């Protein structure tokens with residue numbers, strides 16, 4: 034976008050150039066598609082995307098953002114040999130800067146205005162958005178004579194294009210549920226063409242906005258669309274009302290899952306709080322698996338997408354009932370990665386109660402609040418039953434958070450998900466956690482075990498898990514380094530080898546005594 038080196042022999046010793054950074058419409062689309070894949074929030078329009086990208090602190094991120102430039106002015110402290118603006122621009126182009134190809138030298142103001150007007154329609158063909166043009170005096174000497182006011186030069190003026198506005202009818206007002214559960218009312222419109230694109234919907238933002246503009250179903254409204262921005266209803270043409278228009282009321286239930294909708298005091302957005310809401314499931318899983326929650330490594334957006342779309346996961350608790358075959362059936366999922374993911378899910382069961390509380394994704398309950406909660410409620414069951422009054426009493430929990438928590442646990446579906454999480458043996462209390470930590474007093478630290486034959490009360494996996502939790506290690510074959518060989522029913526050849534090497538052989542009862550530290 035900006036040349037690292039200038040070309041030609043005629044390069045000034047020093048120059049300062051001015052221009053504009055922009056993002057092409059096509060690149061903007063590409064960037065947002067990539068962001069969808071990564072589960073990141075979308076940019077509203079190329080202008081915001083470009084501005085946000087320039088502001089990045091990490092230049093490597095900025096470099097990846099498909100930015101481009103048009104240079105439109107330069108200063109030459111070592112002496113300016115040019116007489117006109119056009120000469121400067123041609124020179125800048127020659128030495129390697131990007132200059133807008135549609136710049137035109139007009140002979141008089143009439144020609145300039147005609148040229149601006151010609152682009153009102155044609156601007157839609159450009160791969161970048163413009164909201165107008167700038168008319169400048171070409172002669173640099175004349176510019177000097179004209180000078181500037183305190184605010185702007187007298188030799189340049191912007192010709193702004195009007196944002197296109199069109200009237201149409203509101204057929205209906207529907208409610209969309211976003212990935213975080215926000216209910217957004219959207220106007221379904223009689224289709225109209227604005228700025229080159231067919232518009233059938235306009236965002237109404239929220240309930241208060243609808244009330245403020247008094248938008249009703251059946252109203253004739255003025256709709257505006259500026260660039261790639263989502264079309265917006267500017268106002269109602271009240272003279273066209275027939276009396277048949279219907280007022281809109283935000284539903285009390287989520288239109289996607291039917292759960293009770295919740296709108297805290299002082300907020301403009303109503304939300305669905307259900308753990309089973311299909312509109313939110315991907316975001317809920319992403320949050321549940323995130324680092325401050327259950328920290329499930331390898332559960333990225335692409336995998337979440339597939340798991341949800343194939344119906345393998347309908348809520349967070351389903352994660353703990355995934356089978357190896359389910360995972361292997363996913364695209365680009367090698368057996369090794371499937372095993373790693375299963376391990377990561379298994380490992381997450383040991384995360385603390387505070388991590389779990391945060392992972393539930395109760396609105397307004399962040400990392401800090403989750404920790405506060407577990408200080409007052411050492412088990413999930415106690416927290417679940419906390420009353421609104423009780424929660425408000427807690428210093429760090431305001432009424433908004435308290436209301437959100439109380440409503441979350443009122444939702445029957447949420448309670449049944451919690452029961453499923455319990456059956457997956459997650460950490461529901463802080464005591465369990467403490468006990469676990471104490472148990473990991475590493476009584477088998479450094480000890481090597483070999484298992485042979487069938488144990489009555491343990492599967493191989495379980496026995497291995499217990500030994501490693503206590504600091505020991507299970508190896509596949511007997512050697513002099515082996516500390517114990519645990520022999521169950523029908524032991525194999527390892528048994529004889531242990532006898533030969535003089536390795537202590539213990540039976541299941543003795544094994545139990547060792548792991549129970551008796």
Ligand SMILES: [Zn+2]
Pocket residue numbers: 210287288289290291292305306307310311312
């Ligand atoms: Zn819902």
